[in-house]
Amino acid sequence: MNQQFLDELKAVTGEERLKEREPMSRHTTFRVGGEADVFVSPEYETLADVIRLCRQYEEPYYIIGNGSNLLVGDKGIRGVVIGMTRTAPRIEVSDNRVRAGAGMLLSTTAACAAEHGLSGMEFAAGIPGSVGGAVVMNAGAYGGEMKDIIEKVTVLDEEGRRAELTPRDLDFGYRRSGIAERRLLVTEAVFLLSHGEREAIRGEMHRLMQERTLKQPLEYPSAGSTFKRPPGFFAGKLIMDAGLRGYRVGGAQVSEKHCGFVINREDATADDVRRLMQEVAQKVEEMSGVRLEPEVKMIGEF
Numbered sequence: 525m526n527q528q529f530l531d532e533l534k535a536v537t538g539e540e541r542l543k544e545r546e547p548m549s550r551h552t553t554f555r556v557g558g559e560a561d562v563f564v565s566p567e568y569e570t571l572a573d574v575i576r577l578c579r580q581y582e583e584p585y586y587i588i589g590n591g592s593n594l595l596v597g598d599k600g601i602r603g604v605v606i607g608m609t610r611t612a613p614r615i616e617v618s619d620n621r622v623r624a625g626a627g628m629l630l631s632t633t634a635a636c637a638a639e640h641g642l643s644g645m646e647f648a649a650g651i652p653g654s655v656g657g658a659v660v661m662n663a664g665a666y667g668g669e670m671k672d673i674i675e676k677v678t679v680l681d682e683e684g685r686r687a688e689l690t691p692r693d694l695d696f697g698y699r700r701s702g703i704a705e706r707r708l709l710v711t712e713a714v715f716l717l718s719h720g721e722r723e724a725i726r727g728e729m730h731r732l733m734q735e736r737t738l739k740q741p742l743e744y745p746s747a748g749s750t751f752k753r754p755p756g757f758f759a760g761k762l763i764m765d766a767g768l769r770g771y772r773v774g775g776a777q778v779s780e781k782h783c784g785f786v787i788n789r790e791d792a793t794a795d796d797v798r799r800l801m802q803e804v805a806q807k808v809e810e811m812s813g814v815r816l817e818p819e820v821k822m823i824g825e826f
């Protein structure tokens with residue numbers, strides 16, 4: 525990679541916030557993935573300059589939050605990965621609004637809302653993503669979705685220009701938004717919640733967390749539900765009915781506890797996970813005629 529680019533990037537982010545040949549297995553909940561050429565963890569104030577520099581030197585960049593919905597290829601990622609979760613904590617509560625930086629964990633943000641007696645984020649407390657990743661994915665659980673509580677989102681475009689967008693601008697759908705297609709970087713979101721009783725809100729979060737622990741294989745690395753829920757079906761049930769409970773490719777396995785999860789059972793490679801996903805999708809389609817679409821985003825070189 526161009527040394528002048530690297531020097532300028534370091535000058536913008538600070539040397540300690542830039543790593544070369546960084547294993548992405550350290551930044552994904554699947555714990556797999558090869559090296560990113562460059563991994564930077566900039567502060568909010570320098571994000572626009574990082575983007576502009578990448579554009580100026582024509583280096584591709586990819587934004588990641590907590591890496592909890594990603595499968596990174598074993599050959600890694602060419603260009604620059606911008607990691608958001610090492611940003612300084614940024615959260616502010618005012619009346620029934622919570623303004624949170626994109627790098628904040630959803631769990632911390634939901635806990636802060638509960639602390640202030642604000643209801644509406646209970647569903648999100650157990651989703652292991654960042655605020656930015658959850659907005660981009662329109663993450664959801666137990667009947668709630670991010671789009672229901674978002675008032676506005678602050679983004680940077682590819683030129684590093686700042687804009688404030690409302691849900692109407694963001695083209696939300698099931699586990700998707702138009703943010704990635706438009707190459708926007710989320711820096712902040714404001715959630716509009718309702719006043720409630722603190723202990724009741726905490727109790728509900730606790731109950732939902734217990735349900736997760738009971739049903740999901742949280743003891744193994746994964747990226748959550750591997751496939752989207754096909755209309756009218758449950759992916760986990762289709763996979764179980766296809767006889768694939770516990771099915772393995774290399775170190776990757778269809779969870780025995782919840783067939784909707786592919787887990788890294790034992791030193792899986794990204795290729796193991798990808799091949800397992802392909803085989804599962806093929807078998808399910810043969811058995812039920814339903815085509816499973818990955819929810820997990822595959823990035824980098826396989």
Ligand SMILES: Cc1cc2nc3c(=O)[nH]c(=O)nc-3n(C[C@H](O)[C@H](O)[C@H](O)COP(=O)(O)OP(=O)(O)OC[C@H]3O[C@@H](n4cnc5c(N)ncnc54)[C@H](O)[C@@H]3O)c2cc1C
Binds near residue numbers: 711
């Ligand atoms: C055990 C487990 C349980 C899960 N349960 C759920 C669940 O109940 N419901 C659910 O919806 N999901 C669930 N997930 C999946 C995952 O947690 C969510 O999709 C989450 O929203 C991803 O957030 P992240 O910060 O990890 O994003 P990443 O995985 O890092 O990135 C996801 C996408 O968002 C983009 N992105 C991330 N941050 C930014 C930013 N600041 N600006 C622009 N783009 C950005 C990335 O480029 C990528 O396209 C689960 C995952 C695990 C491991």
